[in-house]
Amino acid sequence: MSAITTLPPKAVIFDAYGTLFDVHSVIAAAEQLFPTHGDALSYLWRQKQIEYTQLRTLAAPSDAPGAHYRPFWDITLDALRFAAKKIQLTLGRAAEKRLMDEYACLSAFPDAVPALRALRDAGVNATASAQSSSKKASASGEKVHRLNLAILSNGNPQMLDIAVKSAGMNGLFDHVLSVDTVRAYKPSPAAYSLGTQAFGAQPRELVFVSSNGWDVAGATWFGFTTFWLNRQNAPAEELGVAPHGTGEDMNDLLVFLQTLASPGRSSTPGSSGKSAGNRTRHSPGA
Secondary structure, rough: OEEEEEEEEEEEEEOOOOOEHHHHHHHHHHHHHHOOHHHHHHHHHHHHHHHHHHHHHOOOOOOOOOOHHHHHHHHHHHHHHHHHHHOOOOOHHHHHHHHHHHHHHEEOOOHHHHHHHHHHHHHHHHHHHHHHOOOOOOOOOOOOOOOOEEEEOOOHHHHHHHHHHOOOOOOOEEEEEEHOOOOOHHHHHHHHHHHHHHHHOOOHHEEEEEEEEEHHHHHHOOOOEEEEEEEOOOOOOOOOOOOEEEOHHHOOOOOOOHHHHOOOOOOOEEEEEOOOOOOEEEEEOO
């Protein structure tokens, strides 16, 4: 993609796990159950969870693309059981249930709900004021662009329903989209196409936000305008593709969205966009 839209995006689509919900908020419970092993269990659990989704999608034959599909909840449980065995932990039924219950109600990142409410209440023209105080909508009275919000997640519908409600995000999204519909996990194009279908838009008209580098790469290849919410300060994936914007938190995303809505903005990615902390960057897209 050599250019991105200079018009306000039609919608912002968020990945859920690791982007809005902190997948490692289970560490405290894991540490109580298995002292000194909480971190290791959580990180290996997450690694195998992602690996299993990708393996099941990649291994499916072309004439039966959902042949090896299992719901994300089942895969999450399988990954937990493998991780415990790998670290040589005895995972009894009570411990297993407690950790899975923790995963069902993951904590939201502290910046997630205020930023989502700012976008929901006032659209993209409010993002500059939202950066300094994301709990307040713009009071300038200027006309704002109503911005649609969605989740597009590997999570199955029941998981997402519980997670959204427990995080206090109910009513903030126009769509909560699950790959369960297409029985193919991200980064399959079939999964990303759920976003374009939901909003009747071209990929470049939608901003896709994820904290997972592999997910951002897949979404950029699909054609979305992408923002990498690099919460872990991780190095970029070596895949020959870059997101259109990068930042450390949701305030950086708000600044990025404001630049997309600003009149006169250059349509070529690569121009520099800066937040108050100089953290938001525009990068060449694929």
